[in-house]
Structure formats: structure tokens, C-alpha cells
Amino acid sequence: QDVPKVAAIWTVPVEQQWASRLHNALVAAEDRGEIDYVYSENITNTDYERVMREYAEQGIALMVGEAFGVEQPARTVAADYPEISFLMGSSLPPVEPNFATFDNFIHEPSYLTGIIAGMKTETDQIGMVGGYAIPEVNRLMHAFMAGALSVNPDVTFSVSFINSWYDPPKAKETAFAMVDAGADILYAERFGVSDAAKERGIFAIGNVIDTAADYPGTILASALWHGEPMIDQAIADVKNGSFEAKDYGIYAFMEYGGSSMVVDEELAGAAAVEAAKAVEASILDGSFTVEINDSEPTSTQ
Amino acid sequence: MTDPAILLSLDNITKRFGALVANDAISLDLRESEILALLGENGAGKTTLMNILFGHYVQDEGLVRVRSNGGDMNSLPPGSPGAALAAGVGMVHQHFTLAENLSGLDNIRLGTEPLLSLGRRAMARTRIKSIIAESGLEVDLDRRVADLTVGEKQRIEILKALYRDARVLILDEPTAVLTPQEAEGLFVVLRRLAANGLGVIFISHKLGEVLAVSHRIMVLRGGKKAGELTAAQADRRAIADLMVGKAVAEVTRTPGSIGKALLEFDDVCLGKPSTRTALSHVSFKLRAGEIVALAGISGNGQTTIAALLSGLAVPDSGTLRLDGQPMTRTSPRRLVEAGFARMPEDRQHDGVVGTMSVAENIAIEDVRSPELSRFGFLNRNAMQTRAQSAIAAYDVRCPGPDAEARLLSGGNVQKLILARVLEREPRIILANQPTRGLDIGAQAEVHRRILAARDRGAAVLVISEDLDELFALADRFLVIHAGEVVEAGPADALDRATIGLLMAGQSHTTEPLAQ
């Protein structure tokens, strides 16, 4: 039997952090010979439905993508192609029989990185730079802030959104402004922020991907998303015919290995690492739950 | 006496635009110190010939040769103004070629210094100053060209040529936009330059000045050389016949019957009092069946009076009265509806929409009338019919009603405008520079039309810088100077000298103006 064909449709270029986590997992699966992988990147929402249908017509087994901007049409396409399994990033519930959903629920490690930052800051000011204030960004920021506040109630946060996904010079300038205003740790939701931290010799907290190697001595800790557990599970489900319309979002939880914190123990210091690890253990054993808050975060002063 | 050396020779120049042969095997020689006048009807090919000589156009056949400093006749590479300039040919174009955002000095320097150098501004200034001193072409070199008068711009154009040591100077209708005084000044300069060895080719439609200034006259007709005369042999009649190819009928003027006042200016003021174009306390009347001339040196407020009569401006104070009733809130459309016929001073710019058809341009003033449209939809048939009869009645030379107006020559554009405004039997006519730049045949035609309108009972105001034209048409004279209008009296009782004095702002009693 042929390997199943998987198509992914990204609204962003595949280097974008979010997409890259799943894209890499799919490429890895292809490299292992488990699937045949094709993708289209930077597809506008206007074109999204057409691309979905074009792939659907090519006879694929699994479609991975983002329904956030096209919730309703995506579901319509899925209904039109019941033989195809859909695994779509979405804020809405799954739909029987073939429309499964997910999101990057990495609020747990974000909370942990918040603990590190909260213990590490000396000025008690943390700067946070995001792209747009959308739920999946907001929830990570809130979890991070909650983590920091849990160990250091004096921390204040300044939050800025640069209104673009890809404007590193602007993100960098925004980060500089926060440093100038006294922040000594930066939450790097976008590319460009860690660069500012490195240039000014302060610390940054990474998000979704691990960029520590690019910024030696800068990244205290990062909340990582791992696409593999979900992607591998979905591929397996498709292969053995057990794919169902459920929420695959849970595969991003630490419990499933879908996310983790990575910390530079030398930079962060033993106390902070210890505090974070303790909470990490209680998350993993289910005794502690990180709250999910999708509202837009604002500066606290 | 031996002939002076030949400076320039054109050899069998032929130029076609599509099917049209604009220049048909034309040959011409120009000698040192000679002023050669080039005459011909509109579209005869004068400008084209000069454009070839200067390298703006590329001829289809023929050679242009210019004498080098060594005395050889070298042929010019076609299509290269740079080469023409280098060979000592200077040209003053029919339409100025000045960059208005630069000073006069910079316009003259332009292209004379290596582009990739620091330039020699100070040296250029010194040299131009000395050329000005020699030639008498007085002009402020540091003003932006946009702020100069037409006459000053023209002097800059001539200085451009002299600065490059031109030995041949071409002037294409240089006097069309000059006042008589400015034109006279130009001729003084030209004579002086010619005396120093410069060869001049001079294009004009004004036979008087051609006879006065040129040594030799060459006439083009329909792209061909129609004949050549020495100034001594030539007279108006002979030239006119050569140009048109047939005798031109004189326009005769019969006395009209003057009726009641149709339009009154009553103490009209407009514009900032200090400026040249402002009007101060202007009062006069236009009466039915009468042609009134408004004489004046250009820039003394004529444009403002024209703007008032065109509906483009309203008085700051004072009143315009139509049939004794004050006119409030005038606009072009209201005036048209009230029976005004308005001929714009600049017919290409204000008179026609070049890319619209002849028919559309004839309809443009009253498209909203029931004749031409209903419920907002055009009646194309009516437009077409009107255009066809207008073309026939006014002898507008064009391929047909659907031809674009931009393809018409100046004279035919003027006929089109006449057809547009006169066809509706207007009661009041503003004829602003009605024959500027037109050849004598076309001039006669326009004059006939204006006289006919008067005889029908219209009141006509003619604004012109050409006193001959005013005397040919007017029953009565007004003179404008510095925004003030004075009544000069009936045309029969006036002569040029008196009008000239009034135009210069002097009273009747002082010395007459030198001829």
C-alpha cells in the first residue's frame, strides 16, 4: 500500500514559528517514509478554500492547516470530502465525522518560563512584544505573566503589539523602547525581540521555538511547542482508520510531550530552575492546572 | 559687391507624417548677415522644416549642411539637436522650451557644461552679462522663468542661442505673443545681430513686420516652396497671393446701425489693486450692432475683463448689467444661456478638448440643452447634424465630425470655436485675440464672421494686441492701461499714434509715440 498523502496549507511562510513546528514534524514524517507531504505557504484567507479544494481533488488522505480565518468554509469543504481527514488549527470545536481541530496550547511551559523570568528580573519590569493580539498569543502571554506574578508579585509588564507578523526591525525597535524604559527581561513572541535583548545585554524568554543557540547568553528559557506528538498521532490515526473529529489540541499539553520548557540553567540560576521544575512536576502529575485566558493582555503599571 | 558666405543650406528636405507630406523637397540657403523670412499658411510646413534643421525631427530625405569655422559645409547628423547646437544653429521655438522652475541663468547654462562637472556658474553669468550688454536683450537672470513675462522669456530663448555662439538663429513665430512694443524691440536686436554676421531665419504671419525686418522672403505652400522674393520686390499683395495660391479677398466694412446698450460695466473693480491684472473702477457700455475694440499693452487687465465676460470671474465691487438688469453670480454656463459668445484667448488650452471629436467640441457649451440631450442621455444624432452643418458653414477643414480636435490646425480650431459660439445667434460677443497666429486667409474669414454677427445686431468686444486688426474691425475704441479703461472715441476719428499714446498711459497732449 502507498504511503498516505498529506497536504498542508499555511497562511504564513513556513519559517514562521507557528507553522514551522508542524511543517518540520510533517517533513520528518516524510523523511521517515511514513507520508507523502505537499504544502502551500503564504495562502491568503481569500484563497484558502480554493487551495483546500484543489488538494482535496488531488486525493489526499490528511489535510493539515489553519482554519482560524476561514472557519465556516473549511468546515464546508470537510463536509464535501468525507473521505479526507482534516486536522485544522481552529478556535471552534471539531465537527463529525472528519474535521478535527487543534491549537498551540503551550501555556503550561509559558507559565514555567514566567516563573524563571519573575525570579530573575531585577528591575521588576518585563517587556512583552507580540504580533497581533489574537487568542493563541494572548493565552501564552497571560500564562507567562501569571507564572511571573506567582513568584514575584511586584513585577510589572509592558505589552506592545507591532501589528505585523513579520517586521523584525519593528519588533526590535519596540523591544529597545522597553529596555530604555527599564525592562531587564523581554518576552520574545516575535523575531527581533531577542536581538534587542542580546544587543543590550539583557535576557529574553523564547516562545514556540528554541533560539538559544542564535543568541548565546541571552535566552533564559523558552516555552517550546512540539508538533510531532500531534502530527504523528494524526498520521497513525489516518493510517489505521481511527481518525476522528476530536480536539487534537491536547497533544500540545506537556502531558503528551507537545510542549516543554527549556531553560539555560546557568543563566537562570539554581533557585529559579528549581522553582520552575517544581511546578513543572505538579503540572505533569495533574496537581496543578495553568489557567487559559484568551483576552487581550495589557500593560500593568 | 560679393555675396556674403553661405552659412547654412538645406538640400531637398522631405518629411512625411503618415500620408501627409509636410515638407516636399525643400531647399534653402542662408547667408551671413541675412534675415530670411519664412512665410506660409498654417500647416504649410514651416515649423516642420525648422524642426528638421534643428534635429527635433528626422527628415525622410535630404541633407542639412552648416558651414564650419574652417569654412567647409559639413552635413549635420539627423535628429540631433546637440549636433545642431554644436554646429552653431540656435532655435527659438514656436512654443517656449524653458524649464520654468529654473532661473533664466540656469536655463541658458543648461546643457552647455559637462554634466559630470561642478559647473561654471560664475563664468557663465559674466559671459551672459556681456552678451546682454552687446545685444540689448535686457532680462533679470536670477528670477525663476515662471515669474517672467512672455517678452522676457523670449529674450531668454534668444540669449540661449547667442550664449552658444550661434551663427544661425531660427525664430519660429517669435512675435505671436509679443506686444507691438516688444516686437519692435526684438527687431532692433535682430538687425544689430545680423549686422554682426548672424544669419537669421524668421517665421511670422504678420506681413508688416516681415516686410520691415527681412532681407529675403521665402514662401511655403502645402509643404512645397511656393516662391522667393527679395524684400525690395515684395509687397503685401504679392506675398499673400503666393501664400494662398490665389488672390485673398479684402474684408470690407460697412457702417452698422447701433442700437441700445446691451451690456454695461459699472464701476467694476476686481483683484488686488497693486497687481498688473487688477481692474479699477471700470465703466463702459457695449451696444447692439457695434464692435468695440479694447486696445492695450498686454497684461494691463485685458485678461481680467475677458474673465468677467467669460463667466470665470465675478467683480469684487461694481456691477455688470445685462439689458439694464444687474447680473449676479455669473458662471460660464449662465452667460451662455444669457446669449454670450465667448472666444478664449488661448484656444488650444481653453477652447477645445483635444481628444474629443469636432462634434463634441461644438456641442460642449450646451450639451444639457433639450436639443442635445434628454433625461441625461446624449442625442448623438443631433450633435452629429449640428456638427455637419457647422463644418460646412464655417469651412472647418477636418476629416469629419468624428475627427479629434487636436488634429486640427490653429486656424481651424478657431473656426470650430466660431461655429460653436456664433451658431446660436449670440447677442454679446467676446472676441479675445480672435486671429492670433492665424494666416491671412483664416484671418479674413474670422473677421468676416465677426462683422456679420455685428450686422445681425450683436454687441462685440474685440480684444487684440494687433492694432491693424482693431482698426479693421472696430466702430469704437476703448483703451486699457493699468487696469483703467478710457473711452477713446469712434474709430474713424482715431489714428494709431493716438491709441499708442493712450496705451502707454499718456494723455492726448504729450508727444506722439515714435513710430
Added chain:
Amino acid sequence: MDVLLDIFASANFWAAAIRIATPLIFGVLGALICERAGVLNLGIEGIFVAGAMAGWLAVYLGAGLWGGVLIAALAGALFGLLHAFLTVILGLSQHVSGIGITLLATSASYFTYRTTLPDVSSPPRIAPFQPIAVPGLSDLPFIGPALFQQTLLTWLALVLVAIVAFVLYRTPLGLAIRAVGDNPASVEAQGLSVRGLRIGAVVIGSALMALGGAFLTMSAFDAFFFGMVNGRGWICIALVVFASWQPGKALLGALLFGAFDAFQIRLQAEIGQVVPGQVFLMMPYLLSILALVLVARKADYPRALLQPWTKGQRH
């Protein structure tokens, strides 16, 4: 109030303003040169992308930083040449050609990037220009620290303003460029080539625009991102009008824009979201419009802008 004073009193703020202004200075100078010669170049947005991509890719593939700058300029010049061919030689609509160039330069850059680096999953990086201190200038009080944070490309932009101003107003070449943008017939009648001047201006201007893009990937940041030019080219088109087509005012306009952007970023960071963030982001555009409305009557724009010129045709 204190917050505002603190912001304006900080050298870092002015450093940021100059940094943000730098790509705009390149872009606005480039657009200004084109327009002075009578050609509107709406290809600027795409030429920024091309400069950003080409310069960066060259460095990534080993060309060295200045090699990258040169490649970026060449890429810009190439698209400028195409624009010049379409608008100056063929006399096609400058609007459409410009938008076409933006589309072409952008898509060609993206396509080249992706075809050259098909397997990247995070943006590769280069070692970008580093801030340098210029002896003497950097020691000045207050301005010194602001200038001290700048890279050589910023210095290049500032020097180019002076050079462009000098060339435009003090040399025969500048005279010819100003003349050809006002009335091409004046240039032709003086034996110069209208086309030559215009093509030259568009090519040089486009090369400068590309440097604006290169600054983004080689100085402001160290990687190329899709979409990172983010409207900066369009801003330059506005700034040219704002500057009444004068290099000095163009510098001023770019710096004002940079200062405003730096200011709003700081305000947002320091006092938080008192009004929706978009209000701040709108401000530079609204202020540009206001400025345009205020200076419009006085602006002395190149009269031949947008008008094609064909030799031997009536105009």
C-alpha cells in the same frame, strides 16, 4: 508629562528615530531623484523587497557586507532599468508600470529566496553591520550617543542626502535633472538627451531605494522575512511630496517620521494602551496627509511628472 520629557531627553530615543528613519531616507532620496526627472516610481515597495532579499542573500552566500550592499543596489538598478524602459522608452503609464514592478520585484524576490533556500524552517541569519563610533562626532554631547548607535549604512544615508542635494542644486547634472522633470522640451532643445537623463535618474534612484531594503536585512536586522518591508516604500512616496521634492526636507520628513514612530512605540510601552494601538499607528499617516494639505499650494512639483516624452511628437 514627565514620561514625555523622559522620552525626548533620552539619547536612545533619538538613536531609535534615526535608525527607523534610515531606510526611509534611502527610499525617499531614490523616489525624489526619479520624480525630479519626471518619473513616478511606484515600484519602490517591491524594490525595497528586492534590495532586502538580494543584499541579504548575497551576504548569506558569502559576498561580504559591502558586496551585499552593492548587489542590493544592482538589483534595485535592474528593476529601475525595467521601469525606465517601460515608462521612458515606451512611454507607458507610470502608475501601472510602477505597480507592476512592485509585483514583479516582490514575487521574484520571494520566489528566488524560496528556490534558493527550499528547506529552511527558521530564517537563516548573517552577521550584520555593527554600530560604529565616528571619532569626534560620537563625542558630541547628547547627539553623540544617538549617533554612536548607528551603523555605517546610516552614515551612508546621511552622506547621500548631502551628495544628492549638492548634485541637484550645484552641478550641471542636477540642473539637467531638474529641467527634464519640469519641461523635457527645454532639455532636448539644449542638446541633452531627455531619455538618457530620465533613465539615469530612475536607475540611480531605484538603486538607492534598494539600499533602503538592504538596510532592513543587513543592519536593522540580520535575516530576510517575507513581508518585512511592510509598507515602508509607500511611506517614502508620501514623504517626497511632504518634502516638496527637496533633499533637505526629505531628510527632515524621514527623521520626523522616525521620531514619531519611536515616540509612539515608547509611549505604548511606557503608559500602556490608553487608546487603541491603531490610533498611534495611524498618526504618521494622518500627519503626512495633514502636512500635504498644508504645504500643497506652496509645493513646487516637477511639472512633467507622469508625462511621457517621445521625440518628434507634439506635446
Added chain:
Amino acid sequence: MSLRLDPREHAPLFLRLLVSLVAGLAALLLVAIPVMAAGANPFEAYLLMAQGAFGSMFALSETLNRATPLILTGLAAAVAFRARLWNIGAEGQLYMGALAAVMVGSGFLQLPAPLAIPAIMLAGFLAGGLMMVIPAMLKQRFGADEVVITLLLNFVVILFIQMLIEGPLKDPLAMGWPQSVPLVAEARFDKLIPRLRMHWGLIVGLVAALILWLMVKRTVLGFEIKAVGENKAAARFAGIPVDATMLKVALISGGLAGLAGVSEVAGVKGYLSADLSPGFGYSGIVVAMLAGLSPIGSVLAAIFIAAVFVGADSMSRATGISNYLADLVVALSLLCVLVGGFFLRFRLRWQSRQEA
């Protein structure tokens, strides 16, 4: 020998067809370069492109669906450019139209079903029109350059939209995503054919083109617009109300772009978001110029651009080439067609030149 250009008065039909053909072929040749650079077979690619654009009902529907907003923005540019009003702001006007449609049509106003669609169309038209009337007035009043102002307003509008859909207009049911409340069902455009995305917006576009064509050819307004556009001074002298005519043009132009926004919201998306248009406003300029500012031509040009994009995008997927190719193909085709237009305006002649 030297090359010479002679202007043509008009181009005969066969020449137009020939030029289009040659331009198309040239575009295909150019497209082969990136296709081969990416390691694919160009001939196969051409076939796939054609299939992708027209090869099935689905493809055709997608092509027409993408052409729909382009027809309207193309008409918007065409009508403005005819009057020499350089409207570069169709993108912003499109968003304003969409915004108005959503404000009127999302249930705040209780509209009976037959009124809902006319109401959102009127609102969208007026909102887009207003967005162009303002720059037109600034131009008349202050001489402010409309190219730059309309260009800048695009950015202002998109930020304004973002502000609203993150604020008062935000859909509480959208899980926090910045998008507006949806249109009520009565205010949605029906699909033309079930299961295909093509919708009534296409008919709106075609009718608009027809009306505009009629206006240009047959009405006094069209006559006046032409006069004002071609020679403002002469139009004013002849008594045409220049300023009022310009404002009418601005209203129509902006209004058409606004309708494009209405059509996208009501026909495709159902709600307003900041990514409603991938540059339809800017492409409209291209469409209009390709069409030589002709209304009917704009329809064809819009379909052409849409077909090239949809076809090339689909081809990139089928051949495994990076899908950034689609925009590249559109750009190359555009430039070829532009150059082709040049040969319709001029005739090239070789001419022998005497030796100097």
C-alpha cells in the same frame, strides 16, 4: 538604419488580437524561466495552468470568483482615471465599503429580507464613495495631491478597521479572533451555482460595467467627465461644472471600490476581517490600465488577471514549485500585456538614414 515610432490613430481589431496573442506568448516564454529554474517542465506547466484556470467548473468558478472584486476595483480605477483623478485608494475604499455593509447588515438594523441586500450595497457604495470624495475635495480646496493621499488613506483605513474589529465591532462568538460580527443570512449574496464559490457579486460587477459603459458612451455625465478629464481648463471655460463633476467621479469611483468590499463580505466571507482583500484595490489599477480604461475591457482584464493567478497557483501545487510563482506569473503577464499595448499605440518603422 534607424528605428522610428509613428503614432497610430487607432488599431484595427486583428492587430489587437495579434498583439494580445503575442503578449500572451511572450509571457509564457518568460514564465518558463522560473519554472525551469525550479526544475519543472514548462510545457507541462502551461497545460496545468490552463487547467487550473479553466479546466473544470470548479476552476472556472474560482477564476470568476477572484475576478469579481477585480472587476469592481478595475471599474473604480477606470472611471477615476478617465477624469484624470488618480485614485490609488481603492483598497481602502473597498474596506470602507465592507465595513459599511457589515454595520448595516449584521443585524443592528432590522431589515426585511428584500431590503437587506440593497441596503448593504447602498451603504457600501456611499462609504467607499465618501472615502474618495474627501481626497477629491482636499485636492480642489488645497491642491493636495490625491495620489499620495489616497495611497496613505489605505493604511489609515486598514488600521481603523483593525481597531473596530478588535473593539466595538468584534464578534463575541469568534473566540477572540479579531473579526466583525457576521452579516445576517438575508444580507448574504447567493451562490450562482450550488457548491461553487461564484456568487451574485459577479452579476453586480457585470451590471456595473454595463452601466458604466452606457454612462461613458451615452450620457451627458460621461461627456462631461471626459471633457473635465482631458482638458479641465477648456471644460471650465465651456461651462461644465468642473468641481462638481470631479466629485461625482470621486463618488462613483470610490463607490465601485466600496461595492467590491460589499461583494467580498456578502458573497465570500460573511464577516469583515483585516485580511479581506489581498490587494484587490491595487490590482484594480492594473486591470483598468490593461483595459485601456474601458468598462467592458475591465471585465475582460479582471478575468485575465484572475485566471493567470488562479491557474499559476494551481500549477505550482501540481508541479511542486514554490507557490510564490503565482504572483511572479501575474507580474510577468502584466508587463508583457503592457508592452503589447505600446504596439497598439505606435507603429515601428525601420528607416534608412543618410550618412552624416
